Amino acid sequence: NAGVTQTPKFRVLKTGQSMTLLCAQDMNHEYMYWYRQDPGMGLRLIHYSVGEGTTAKGEVPDGYNVSRLKKQNFLLGLESAAPSQTSVYFCASVTGVTEAFFGQGTRLTVV
Amino acid sequence: DQQVKQNSPSLSVQEGRISILNCDYTNSMFDYFLWYKKYPAEGPTFLISISSIKDKNEDGRFTVFLNKSAKHLSLHIVPSQPGDSAVYFCAASVRGSQGNLIFGKGTKLSVKP
Numbered sequence: 357n358a359g360v361t362q363t364p365k366f367r368v369l370k371t372g373q374s375m376t377l378l379c380a381q382d383m384n385h386e387y388m389y390w391y392r393q394d395p396g397m398g399l400r401l402i403h404y405s406v407g408e409g410t411t412a413k414g415e416v417p418d419g420y421n422v423s424r425l426k427k428q429n430f431l432l433g434l435e436s437a438a439p440s441q442t443s444v445y446f447c448a449s450v451t452g453v454t455e456a457f458f459g460q461g462t463r464l465t466v467v
Numbered sequence: 468d469q470q471v472k473q474n475s476p477s478l479s480v481q482e483g484r485i486s487i488l489n490c491d492y493t494n495s496m497f498d499y500f501l502w503y504k505k506y507p508a509e510g511p512t513f514l515i516s517i518s519s520i521k522d523k524n525e526d527g528r529f530t531v532f533l534n535k536s537a538k539h540l541s542l543h544i545v546p547s548q549p550g551d552s553a554v555y556f557c558a559a560s561v562r563g564s565q566g567n568l569i570f571g572k573g574t575k576l577s578v579k580p
């Protein structure tokens with residue numbers, strides 16, 4: 357039972373490049389989330405999904421897109437990376453009781 | 468406008484003593500509160516939670532207290548151990564908000580042997 361798995365764990369992008377971060381969960385959770393963590397800023401919600409085929413914007417959605425084609429996967433895309441998107445990205449999935457399970461994170465650097 | 472505030476960026480405690488981490492919130496609609504612990508290079512892990520219908524929840528060395536009138540909660544760790552050294556995040560949610568958690572900025576706890 358892997359829980360929540362994020363791929364990749366590290367990535368360096370050049371400004372303007374695109375990439376997709378993958379989050380996979382094997383707990384059959386309906387809700388999935390993408391957060392970013394920046395120094396001194398805590399975790400801020402980018403986008404979330406309440407079920408297969410649904411997505412919604414969080415607190416800081418600009419510059420990101422998401423898709424939830426399968427219940428177990430939640431993809432976060434950066435179409436044209438900017439240095440301001442240098443951050444650590446965390447995916448989480450949630451039971452109905454609000455306890456979120458987090459992946460190990462993806463450290464992204466945009467140069 | 469921060470809805471969940473952790474005003475102490477860091478806290479240093481001696482091993483065996485009590486650690487008290489504080490959290491304030493502004494949204495009176497929050498009805499569920501959680502604490503997460505995060506080690507470097509790892510994802511946050513759930514520690515303990517409390518519903519707004521309670522004022523205390525205890526789990527081993529960890530106790531969370533909720534004061535709804537003051538919109539304040541605290542996490543007590545007794546006794547503190549060096550392995551407790553981590554960043555602690557306070558989080559809150561509103562029933563029916565589809566599990567959306569609003570996080571504080573975190574408090575870095577250092578427990579010295």
